Amino acid sequence: MNTSKLKKIAISESGFIFDPSTGISYNSNEMAITIINLLNKDRSEEEIIAKIMEEYEVTHDAIRRDLEYFLTQLKNLHLVS
């Protein structure tokens, strides 16, 4: 997965995301920021799932489903490819 664009976005602690190349901004939650930070460290999907399961009481299937949905959103927003 190409995350070069994701690495350039600015994320505030409140979850506000600003893409400096397009000027578009988004609101996100704590989980989204966690995932983006892990993607920016070039972690694989399995590594991200494992990390989230360490911190939250969720099943592997549930987090995989949510992660896939979130990655699709990032792709649609052209933040990853």
Place this chain on the structure above:
Amino acid sequence: MSIDLSKLECTVAVTGLKTGDNPQPGTPVIRCLRDAGFKGRIVALVYDTLEAGIFVEDLADDIFVMPYPSGGSEVFLQRLDYILSQVKIDVIIPTLDSEIINYIRLEKVLNDRGIKFFLPTEEQFQARDKTRLNRMFDELGIGVPKSFFCTDAQELYNIAATITFPFFIKGKLYEAYEVYSLDDAFDIFGKLKAKWGLPVIVQQKVYGDEFNIALVGDGEGGMLGMIPQRKLIITDKGKGFGGVVVDNPELKEFAEKVIKTLKWRGPAELEVIQNATGEIFIIEINPRFPAWIRLSAGAGQNLPAIDLMMALGLPVEPMTEYETGTIFIRHSEDIISHINKFGTISSLKELHNKEVK
């Protein structure tokens, strides 16, 4: 690096002080000069006695009503000579599309009167005209939406058969409307023809992210400064009432290519669209600062201050850095003044907020 105008002793005239729903750039240009510490005299040249900037405290030191550009150069010079008998003017920064060409053509005459400015040549000015942009840039590989010049209804009918709805119909000088049907197209064509004359421009809509770039060209193919922004708030008239400064290397490269091609001298605003595949199209090149120009000073590149320095022939280092994420939000508020002020400008066609020596 910011420009400091605090030691500059000169008088600057700026045109266009409307600040309503379709604001003119004059007021923000003056604000930029003051932001750079300029303490010299500012003369506002207006066309309408109810331009809101006239009534803003501490904006212009003198205000003069000017004849409309369509009145011709003789009337303009008569009025200018009267103004010069009242106050000295060293530099004029014109900000309205319709007046720029007159200033360009009168450059020598104005220079002889001691007035300078930093504007494009007539050749550069004509090259960016909506009616020529398509031809010139297409050949140079600079993206321009498919455009047609239309002089009658039959032609419009034929053009509409070759492109897809929606498309834009644009006046020769001002105004653009998106149309979704042939009925709309004929209606808008008639209105724009009556208002701005022929040809009327028909332009295919390009889908993508819209950006505006304010800049000052050095006249030799380079840029002295450039601020790109994305509109955050767009009014029903299509005016940006809020925007954010972006950092997009592709936009910068595109602007550099356009300005190098034109060898543009002076202020300009590029209106561009970047589609989903990253391709950039030029929609318009305005030969003046935009109404949102104060954002340039806020982001660290005071473009009107650069323009003033260049007009005076002072050295300017090209600016390349700016603060991405700087935003502007335009607000409107009521200015409290007195009818006497309106009375003075209406009857005398001039108003002085500072003593005339």
